[in-house]
Amino acid sequence: MKPIRALALVAATLTALLACGAQAQQHTSAEADWPQRAIKLVVPFPPGGGTDAVARALAQKLATRLGKPVLVDNKPGASTIIGTDSVVKAEPDGYTLLVSGSTSYTVNAALRPKLPYDPLKDLAPIAIVAKAxxxxxxxxxxxxxxxxxxxxxxxxxxxxxxxxxxxxxxxxxxxxxxxxxxxxxxxxxxxxxxxxxxxxxxxxxxxxxxxxxxxxxxxxxxxxxxxxxxxxxxxxxxxxxxxxxxxxxxxxxxAFDGWYAISAPARTHATILAKLQKEVDAVMRDSGMQEQVRNQGMEPVFIGPKPMAAAMEDEIGRYRALAHRAQIVVE
Incomplete structure (x- = not known):
């Protein structure tokens, strides 16, 4: 290889490496500095009702702690599938989150063979925040x-x-x-x-x-x-x-036990998930938040990502077996 071509190749390689490094540093900075703008909590139900009440209480407390607006976006329809699917397909950047009940996390997965997503694979659990x-x-x-x-x-x-x-x-x-x-x-x-x-x-x-x-x-x-x-x-x-x-x-x-939880799209960076878990935990320890949840007829809890994932897996299997025995078929 001629010296000039060799130098050109080395220069191109170095430029590419520097660009990759800068891009990685930019991504790392964005994750470390999260949040930089408003966060959206998608609720797959209309305004009113338990899910909406939990989401609005969470939004208020999280906005205070994070210093950024936290907005509730109601997307009802198709037994919560429309709203849940919109979160699954959202950019995994921590700015679009799901607040919903066990229908979205376990019941649909147990009863609907043609569900367009798998909650165990396509959602990153943050926490169960209330028993309902x-x-x-x-x-x-x-x-x-x-x-x-x-x-x-x-x-x-x-x-x-x-x-x-x-x-x-x-x-x-x-x-x-x-x-x-x-x-x-x-x-x-x-x-x-x-x-x-x-x-x-x-x-x-x-x-x-x-x-x-x-x-x-x-x-x-x-x-x-x-x-x-x-x-x-x-x-x-x-x-x-x-x-x-x-x-x-x-x-x-x-018997059927319901609960409400918050989650993010899968592939959301671990740094963002860890911060979300920390902030949601702090919110659920807040006495004012606990009073709000209890006034809505629920019991405030904080069940973190690993036990939440285990509960989802257990319920999907249990409800699937129950649906089979009860001959519940949902297309």
Missing amino acids: PLVLVVNASSPYKDLGALLAAAKAQPKSINYATFGSGSAPHLVGALLEQATGVRLQDVPYRGSAQAMMGLIGGEIQLAIDTVASAAPHVKAGKLRALAIAGNDRSKALPTVPTMQELKLPEA
Whole structure:
């Protein structure tokens, strides 16, 4: 090789190496300096309801700690798939995050073979931030004073009890199906866009039953508009302490425990994830935040990324088996 060509090759190589180094340094600086602009929390439900309440409380506290705006972006539809998919496809730079319930993280993955993403692979867990029990409620003027009376009516006349869901495969739909499996009754599911619409449908007499979070239903119960029949989980709710659980009603097969969590797109840099985990942990230790969450009928927690991932994997397997036994098929 001629000396001039050799020198040109060395110069080109050095230029490329310097450019790569500068680019790497730029990326490292961007990750270390995160956040530099507003952060978006995508909520795959309409405004109102438990998910939205958790996201807005998180947004307020995180904005104060991070010194940047944290905005809530409601993207409802398709049993939370539209909003969740938008986060999965977002740039993994820490500026687009998902706040949703276990429907997005486990139920859809268990029931929907054609889901356009895999939450175990396409989302980076940050933390479970609240436990959110579901409750079965009827209109306060309903003739059903307890769950036994409602089930007796459903058994006598199959499909006569209409109940609200957030679409096929949503958590309320799964609880309804599990209740059918456990008792032998047949209910009729009616899809609504979100909690607020379902509650109004029940209060307005469009449906006879709703299965929703305590956060969404408890204010209406306390206002005398709705009557709570049962907590869908295994533990009583502090917001509705007199309402029995499925376990107490001898229906453990119908039990379902809900929760809310925050996550990022997969491939988000570890530096950003670590900072998010630290800040979310600090927010959930804040007494004001804990009071806000409890006032919404939930229990504040901080369950970090590794146990959150383990819980997701466990629930997907468990709900998939339950769906198979209950013959729940969601396309």
